[in-house]
Structures are given as C-alpha cells and as structure tokens.
Amino acid sequence: MSTEVHDCIVIGAGIQGSSTAYHLAQNKQKTLLLEQFVLPHSRGSSHGQTRIIRKAYEEDFYTKMMHESYELWAQLEREAGVQLFRRTGLLVMGPENEEGFSNIKATLQKNEVPTVLLERKEFSQHIPNVNLTDGNGALVDTTAGVLYADRSLRAIQGLYQNKGGVIKDGEKVIDIKPGAVVTVTTESGVYRGRSLVITAGPWANTLLTRAGLELPLKVVKINVCYWKEKIPGTYSVSHRFPCFVQYNPKEAEIYGLPSNEYPGLMKVSGRRCGIDVRAR
Structure with missing residues (x-):
C-alpha cells in the first residue's frame, strides 16, 4: 500500500464525478479519480452525445441554480476551446x-x-x-439547448488532468474503510484520502454498503x-x-x-x- 495521501478520492468518472474532481483540482486539492471501467465507456448515465439543458423548471430554486450553471458551462467551453453547448x-x-x-x-x-x-x-x-x-x-x-455529453466528459477530464489530477480507470472498488483517512481498495491497488466522494450512479448502493451506509436508493x-x-x-x-x-x-x-x-x-x-x- 502506498503511503501517499490524497486530499480527496472521487469514485466514478461520469460527468458528476469528473466535474467534482476538476473543481477540486482547480482549488489545488490533490485528487484521485477512480473509474471501474476503461474510459471511455457506454455503461453509465453520462454516455451518449446529447442532453437537454434548460431553465424551464417548475421549482424556482432549480431555475436560479441554472443561471450559475450556464456561466460555468461557458467558462468550461472557453477553457477547453471546444463547443459544448x-x-x-x-x-x-x-x-x-x-x-x-x-x-x-x-x-x-x-x-x-x-x-x-x-x-x-x-x-x-x-x-x-x-x-x-x-x-x-x-x-x-x-x-435552452443541447449539451454535447460525450464531448463535455472528455473535455472536463482533460482539463482535470492538466491541473495535476490523476485518473485511474479499469479499477473496480472492492472495499472502503472509513476513518480520519479513508482507505479505498480496488482490484489493482490501495489508495488513501482525507475525504471521499462517491458518484457511482447505479453502483452507488454497492459502494455505500461497503462504507457501512444504507440509503433508500432505487436504480x-x-x-x-x-x-x-x-x-x-x-x-x-x-x-x-x-x-x-x-x-x-x-x-x-x-x-x-x-x-x-x-x-x-x-x-x-x-x-x-x-x-x-x-x-x-
């Protein structure tokens, strides 16, 4: 086991996990992003070319959040030099x-x-x-309009790596030991971090159980x-x-x-x- 300790380990390299890792790296946090499948893959909810982005919601707080979201997407486009919207x-x-x-x-x-x-x-x-x-x-x-999903995922992962972030794909997590320093064991290695973020989509229940948590999640x-x-x-x-x-x-x-x-x-x-x- 490596003695290296990350500021944060993120499990799941879909758009949620990759975005989280990107912002952590942007804020000078030493971050490790783990993905069970070899990237890119078609098994998660971030797969595919297009998604709708909009401000048309019933809930007022969602519409307010989208104002900032649009600004962040525009910022990401500028930084990546790729059209995402x-x-x-x-x-x-x-x-x-x-x-x-x-x-x-x-x-x-x-x-x-x-x-x-x-x-x-x-x-x-x-x-x-x-x-x-x-x-x-x-x-x-x-x-409103179309977000280019696959393209966005590649762009944000690339920017994350440019900021010093590390991605390890093809590494399925088999154990999580909570603590002041969290220990995450994959099929290929053991990693340690001061904090842990789980963005594993339909695999969340399995990972949370390994961390001693049970939530009423339904896939x-x-x-x-x-x-x-x-x-x-x-x-x-x-x-x-x-x-x-x-x-x-x-x-x-x-x-x-x-x-x-x-x-x-x-x-x-x-x-x-x-x-x-x-x-x-």
Whole structure:
C-alpha cells in the first residue's frame, strides 16, 4: 500500500464525478479519480452525445441554480476551446390549467428568463410539423439547448488532468474503510484520502454498503428511442428545430431532442418507467 495521501478520492468518472474532481483540482486539492471501467465507456448515465439543458423548471430554486450553471458551462467551453453547448430553445407543452405547466410559466417569468409564449393560432407558424393538443399551452425557453455529453466528459477530464489530477480507470472498488483517512481498495491497488466522494450512479448502493451506509436508493432504467424524421432535415438542429417536453400529469412526460447524434433520427424518451411510446 502506498503511503501517499490524497486530499480527496472521487469514485466514478461520469460527468458528476469528473466535474467534482476538476473543481477540486482547480482549488489545488490533490485528487484521485477512480473509474471501474476503461474510459471511455457506454455503461453509465453520462454516455451518449446529447442532453437537454434548460431553465424551464417548475421549482424556482432549480431555475436560479441554472443561471450559475450556464456561466460555468461557458467558462468550461472557453477553457477547453471546444463547443459544448448549442442553443436550440426548449418547446414546453402541457395542459394550460394544470399545475405543472402553470408553475413552469410562472417560474420563467419570475426569474426573467427570455421566453416566448405561443398562441394556438400562431403555433404552427413557429413550430411546423408539430400539433398542439386541445387544451394545451405552449412556450419556448429560448435560453435552452443541447449539451454535447460525450464531448463535455472528455473535455472536463482533460482539463482535470492538466491541473495535476490523476485518473485511474479499469479499477473496480472492492472495499472502503472509513476513518480520519479513508482507505479505498480496488482490484489493482490501495489508495488513501482525507475525504471521499462517491458518484457511482447505479453502483452507488454497492459502494455505500461497503462504507457501512444504507440509503433508500432505487436504480431506474430509462429507455431512449430514435424516431425517423418524416420529412428529412426538418427536425434537425441546423433547421432550428427545438428540444421539447410534453407535460402530462396523468401519463408519462415525453421529451426529445432534434436529430443530431444520428442523421435523420430524433431522440425521444420519457421521465417515467414503462412508458409506451408509439410513432404516429
């Protein structure tokens, strides 16, 4: 076992763990980032090319947090010299008289987020090839867009290493001994740190148990679908088609992104398990 003691050990090199490690290294903390799989890999929640970023939330505190988040993403882009964000806007649709849609609208207005309210009579002029369901309202969070996930992960890991941070991938953690100095044992070595951060996604319960902790965490699988564009090119980022979310308090909430990862295919998913998504 090495006598070296890190200021912090981070377990899990997804976007949460990599970002944590980056900021620790930026603050002159001697940091070790451990990952059980060989990087890059497709097994975690940070895998894939695109994610939605937005300020359109029901909860006021999330919208406030996103102001700082946008600034941090812009800072990361400048430092990495790579485009990580593309502004597309987010089309939000939902029952006008239901709490969810009303809360989003109120939160955006309260926080003075640039927003376009779409009247039914002019909806098709702004958003062609999409039908607005009777009784639904629609708005666009114009600050929203697409984050390039895989690219962001590579960028932040590179910057972390540039600041002296160490990444050890392909090292599965098999034991954690808490204490004034935490001891982390992997299949390849033993490491010591004054503090420990666990950002292991669906493997969190296993690691927490090894650290003597039990939390009521439940792993949820989200299926992602790719729909073929009816009219090639009209649902693409270059055609200015927005990200979108359809709120429905009685069913699944459907969200999607313009075609980007695979030419001619839109990315569509839902926020609840077991949803039945059918093309029309």
